[in-house]
Amino acid sequence: MGYFKDIFVGGLSLIEGMGVTVRRLFQPLVTVQYPRQKIPLSSAYRGHIELKVFEESGTHKCIVCLNCEKTCPSGVIRVQGEKQKEKGPKTLTNYVIDFSKCSLCGLCVEICPTSTLVYSKEYELVGETGADCQIDLMARLATQVEKTREEKKTQEIAA
Amino acid sequence: MRIKDIESRMQNKFPDSPLKGDDTGVTGAKWSISVPISGIRDAAMEFDAAGFFLESITALDFQDTFELVYHFNCYEPGSRVTVRMLCGHDQVPPTICDIFRSAGWLEREVHEFFGIKFSGNEDLRPLLLPEDADYHPLRKTFGRVGAYHKREVIYG
Amino acid sequence: MSEGLLGSELFRLILGLVIVIAFSQLNALFLVWLERKVSGHIQLRPGPMEVGPHGLLQTIADGVKLIGKELILPLKADKKLFFLAPVLVFTPVLVGFLVLPFSPGLIIHDMNVGVLLVFAFSTITVLAILTGGWASNNKYALLGAVRSVAQNVAYEIPLLLAVLSVVLMVHSLSFSHIVESQKTVWFIFLQPLAGLIYLIAATAETNRAPFDIPEAESELVAGFHTEYSGMGFGLFFLAEYTNMFLVCAVATSLFFGGWNGLFGFSFGIPGVFWFLLKTYLLIFVIMWVRWTFPRVRFDQLMNFSWKVLIPLSIVNLLITAVVVKII
């Protein structure tokens, strides 16, 4: 009798399984069609780093202390600055990151004394050569400034 | 309590080596014992008989000597025990892979990383490194190295 | 003989073969799309969406890609057999289509041994798989091929025994006779066990999951067609789907009333649509099964055949024989 019971119980379990899958046929889909549909990024999202544009000054606050460069485990960051006056502080002239090496640990962001390093929300990145992975944050800053200015304008017009 | 059992076994076997207890819990082990090279097989056999398993084997490279660190543990709470063994740079410790089968791979790993040979272990092919690797990357003479100390610098 | 050339049997056959090839290919393309859609929706994703409306042209795009790919011949493979196998795998399927009763007038060649012909030729499939697996000179392919032979030998027996109980009831091996005698009651209601056994064995015959052990991609990479690329693989792939259509069409004819409507009512729907509707429903069930279950192990598969399916089908056949004799 156990022979038939095994077949029956086994068959029943299979039908139960098919019940689970067929129910899914009528449920809404969970995937999104990516390039056309996008899901909102989380506010904590860690993209590559970028220089923050402060509203009051309209630019970054980097003081070229080189802490980020020193703390980076993978040697991603290259910062250059020069003194404009003999005794004055250094100003940033060049900030390049090699994103191909970055492991997004965030140590540079945490160590930044002026909080001018932040994570960008950039995730659609593609590169074909090593040179494509070099991100020039100063060039990026210019577009950022431009963008905030435009946003401000549209806001003013709207107001 | 297997830990009590192994304590008495080790004291019988190695009356000269004191058990160094650890109250702070930093080392993660209840106590540690230093055994001579000739004693490691005896110690392993005692641990096997007491129902312990071999958690890890690793080595430290000092200027004057290698130090092999064996961690044994059993399925009772807080029963980890460290067995330490000093092993000169040209000495060959005996294998324990016939006592603990896991030791086979662990010794292979120590051998490829530090160049310590284990007598009696037939299969010392590199495990993680390429098959033809003839370098020992975790030695302090290989590649970029922060510091190379004598043993007493750290352990006094 | 006044019809002349157009009415001749030879012309009918050739025309039929052309139609069969065209239909079977289009049908296979559609089935591949259907499979991807069914699996997609079962898994809460939409499946192909990009080429054509709802991805309908996706398989055609895939086919074009496959044709454009290089046919790689492994070193030390048996060249003749290697290229023969994908061609060989299609023969039995095409022959099977010749005797399928789509509707009363729509049979290319109504043979009085039609059922026998289909099953006789379907054995060639396994020969093709063995040829392909052997010729590839690859251990995974050979393992898959050997598994396939053992599996097909084991599952042809319950398959034929199940079919035999239907044949016993009709006293005919002709498809049109069998379908006609189901005018009011489908045989699935008289022979539920035989029908079930047929469907299970047919799934195994076509190497579909959960009986896809000759391919078993997580064990044998791709089984017997591991070494096939481009259209070599494409032919095996299309043959699988065409084969699936064939076994489901045969099941429709034998158990589900073929072109007949439900309990004698056809609701004004032409027979050929009834036939296709039932066949596609069966195909959907087979797909549904595939996307639900894990794969059975090789020895369990054999056990199931020899210890469960064959005894049950023999008992079923005996009972049928006795009942038919009494009535």
Add this chain to the structure above:
Amino acid sequence: MDELEKIEADDRVYSLNLGPQHPSTHGVLRILLDLDGEYIVKCDPVIGYGHRGHEKMGENRQYKQFLPNTSRMDYLSGLLYNHGFVLAVEKLAGIKVPERAKYIRVIASELNRISSHLLWFGTYLLDIGGITPFLYAFDDREHILDTLDTITGSRLTYSYCRFGGVTRDIDSKFIDMTRAFLKRMESRWADYEALVSKNVIFIHRTRDVGVIDVNLARQYGVTGPNLRACGVAFDVRRSEPYEVYDRFDFEIPTGTRGDALDRYDVRFREMQQSCRIIEQALEQLPEGEFLTPKVPQKLSPPKGEVYTAFESARGLTAYYLVSDGSPAPYRCHIRVPSFGNLNVLNDVLPGTMVADAIAILGSIDVVIPEIDR
């Protein structure tokens, strides 16, 4: 006569190279199998294809610079590895961790453990041929990743823990998402049971397959769910409670036969227990700081050594750090559970079939980069 038999026997046995490019070897494992027909005569796993020298890297970096490396060993439970590493360094340097941070770490770790088990669940079913449960599990896992994304900003290699706390406090959004996830899973367990656990094909594929008995497990140092499936209730969270694990009421699921079905069952119930832990932790979550501000940027712990064990998703994992008083460890060794768990295959696989080998390998749940380090 004898010679002829010997030649015949030799002819029967052929070798099959399973991997490193094979659909079911989970990354870059290669197993050399000697087969007689479908039966395995001998098995020799070849590992090291993913060796990156993490231990050497550890010696060349400051403690905090090694943090991102830790989640790249076992990338499926990266947060647990982060967690273990900061535990070790905090112990070594004597850093106090605020209560709230401890709870946050536990919640995040347990979420990560569930996501790791869910991934295993899916891929295991994939290994034995069921494709659909894989996507259902990934659907659930996606919810965990989204939840963790809101606090860590990352989806796989989190680098979330810091010495003395975590990088970011949790907010009500995270708590709501976690609660919603727990609620969602309640109905999902039943689905999984109907679809997989009770499925007759699945049971036949796994029952009495790849049996590891207690002694074999001890010999090979098998830990984690694989050990618990043999009936030993050994869990580091219970035997050496770290963080606040001693404050939660949870069971340690064990099996009886030590076969693949038991290992499946243990992991399955472990996910439910992790849900229980998260629920309790959310309830007990205290207010306060999430990071001690007093940790120096360039940490130089005192001379000495530390060996800290923790329970990763795969078993007992431990960091062995030796400090010489400088900002970089003198020796950084990682005891990984998959090492012993894979090693045991040497004894388990012979005598089984190729199809079983895949089912066993999957049930052991190895992560190769963790072994290769």
